[in-house]
Amino acid sequence: MAKDLKGKELPVGIRQRKNGQFEGRIKHDYQSYSVYGNTISEVKKKMVDCRYKLEHGIFVEKSKITLDEWFLIWVKEYKKNDVKIGTVITYSNFYNYYAKDSLGCKKLSQIRGEHIQRLYNKLEERGLAVSNIKTLGAVLNGCFKQAVKNGLIERNPIQLATIPREKNKKARRVLTLEEQKIFIKYAKNSYLYNLFALDLRTGLRGGEMRGLKYSDIDKSERLIHIVRTLKYESGIGFFEDTPKTRTSIRDIPLTDDMISLLENQRKYYSEPNIIKLNGYVFHLPDGRPISRERVQNEIKRIVKRINDDGVVFPPFTLHALRHTFATRAIENGMKPQTLKAILGHSSLAMTMDLYAHVLPTTKAEEMNMIAGAF
Structure with missing residues (x-):
């Protein structure tokens, strides 16, 4: 049985690395998977989550998943039972119309703030209303925010980009x-x-x-x-x-x-x-x-x-x-x-x-x- 840096015995499947961080290892279908945390209880929880995802076919490898793949998982597992069907459709439409071609094939971990900024700028140049760019930003923000929670990325790239300012807001049409x-x-x-x-x-x-x-x-x-x-x-x-x-x-x-x-x-x-x-x-x-x-x-x-x-x-x-x-x-x-x-x-x-x-x-x-x- 593994011991921590002070010589105390650790639970099965958990070891402590030289930097003090704890690592939990899980085996599934003859493959090994690792999770990390600063405390034993944190690692135990991550091990349970990881094992559940592996058994239910919803585990994703941090280094390989693309934005397209993660977006589908995010919508299916985190949004479909949380928001209205019309909202789910809106999320999917905005992603497919405005983000998929530019970012969909990129690995989630490789998307940086400048990629998001470039997308915003291109959409503005195409004449897309700032209100629609804001909606797209909100959709992507929720998607990346969950990816951070799941440990797939370290930082949300949406927070590093700025939505263009509205130059000439269209006057609201009201009949006299x-x-x-x-x-x-x-x-x-x-x-x-x-x-x-x-x-x-x-x-x-x-x-x-x-x-x-x-x-x-x-x-x-x-x-x-x-x-x-x-x-x-x-x-x-x-x-x-x-x-x-x-x-x-x-x-x-x-x-x-x-x-x-x-x-x-x-x-x-x-x-x-x-x-x-x-x-x-x-x-x-x-x-x-x-x-x-x-x-x-x-x-x-x-x-x-x-x-x-x-x-x-x-x-x-x-x-x-x-x-x-x-x-x-x-x-x-x-x-x-x-x-x-x-x-x-x-x-x-x-x-x-x-x-x-x-x-x-x-x-x-x-x-x-x-x-x-x-």
Whole structure:
């Protein structure tokens, strides 16, 4: 039995090296594996972990594993049971689109801070939004952080790189009150009119709106329960996921005009007295879900009609209707905490950012309100 540097007997499979560090050796399928630690208890724990990984086929050798290999292990073993399916898909998409070609074949232990920095810089040169580079950085940071914990690398290279600064942040598109009236007028004959009109009154995210079901409408309590978001992924198809954040699961009060819109939508494709509680409120004639692309194409079609009639009307996305709702709410005096709850923001700071972008006329009105104080 091996002894430590002071002559004390050590547990089976553990020895102490001349530098004072302890080494634990494990045999599996006629091969030897070593783990290291500063204490016997640390080495014992690592031996148990190593033996488990070897027996379950998830052990990876520090010197050989590539980022591609480790990313797949990280997603499968550490993320799939910890985050939403939509989040897992987002992680994989960002890695595959932006990092795989540049870094995937490199050994994990060989990736340095300058490699990450070079990747960030190239993505910026290609015109990728800084917000997307930040998301990629967050994904890679989680991946490398776990690699450090597992002893595969000594240092997280993400911490040695700097995400480029945002030069010209794109202005948030908000429909003016006049644009809002024009759009709704031209959208009257659209099969998505009720969706657009309801979105302007609730500020729902696109996936939340498309994932809304009749079972979520509580007329007795006059509430809409937001409990899911509808997503689409190539190779998977449509699937339901939980809303974006914990605070996104929320109730929105129903007004009389919102109830009318929902009633009109119910009658649009079906008999007035038939309600499919598990069916989507907004769907195609055959009952299939509506994709984000279909909604955006319908917005483009309506905007084109407006422009064809000689009215200058800049393009916008469905998400602009969410910002438009928030702006109308601010203009009409809704309190920040109330707006935060209705929008499902995870922090008040996100809501206050909207207040900082209210229309110039609103800013002027607010300034005039305090003019007499000086």
